[in-house]
Amino acid sequence: MDAFVMRPVVHILVLAAGASSRMRGADKLLQPVKGRPILRLVAETALGTGAPVLVTLPPAAAARRAAVEDLPVRLVDVPDAAQGMSRSILRGLSAVAEPGPEDGLMILPADMPGFSAKALADLISRFRAEPDLIWRGGAMDGTPGHPAIFPRDLWPELGAITGDEGGRSVLKRHQDRVRQVPLPGAMATLDLDTPEDWAAYRGEKPPSA
Secondary structure, three states, X not given: OOOOOOOOOEEEEEEOXXXXXXXXXXXXXXXXXXXXXXXXXXXXXXXXXXXXXXXXXXXXXXHHHHHHXXXXXXXXXXXXXXXXXXXXXXXXXXXXXXXXXXXXXXXXEOOOOOOOHHHHHHHHHHHHHOOOOEEEEEXXXXXXXXXXXXXXXXXXXXXXXXXXXXXXXXXXXXXXXXXXXXXXXXOOOOOOOOHHHHHHXXXXXXXXX
C-alpha cells in the first residue's frame, strides 16, 4: 500500500484590520454587497474553497467581528494594526496552526467584492500541483492583481516586511517564481477604498466631499 501523502494546505488570510482612512468616517468593510457586509462576503467566498480561513481584525472592531464571528474562521487580533498591513500578515502567519513544509499562504484583501470561490479554488489547485511557485491573480489584460499564494519557504520574508506593504517586495525579489493567472472580469483588480469607489460600483452619483 502506498504511503499516505499529505497535500499542501493553503491557508487563506483575509486582511481586515485596515482603518478605512479614505472612507471619510464610514467603514468600507461593513458596506453591503449582495445583502451582507463585504467582509462577510469575502470570508464566505474564501470558506467556499474548503481551505482554512483566518481573518485579521483591528482593536475595537466590534462591528467587523460581529459580521464574521459566527463563521468557521479563525479571528486574529492585530493590536498594532496602525503600523500597517505588514502587522496583519505577521500576526496571521503566527496564527497558522502547525503549517506543513509545502503549505501556502493566500493573502486576500477584504475590500474586493468580485472574487469567486471557483477562481480562488483554481489558484489553490495550481499551487498544490507546484507548491514551490507563487501563484498570483491578475486581470485578463495582464495587469497584476490579487490574491497571491506564497510558498512556505517565503513566509519568513513575509514576516519581515514593515509598514503598509502587502508583500510587494517579496514578489519583486522572487519574480522568477511568480505565475500570474488571469481571473475573469475585474475580479483581481477591483478594490473599493473610497466613497467614490463605492458609488461607482453601485452605479450611484458620487457623494460630495
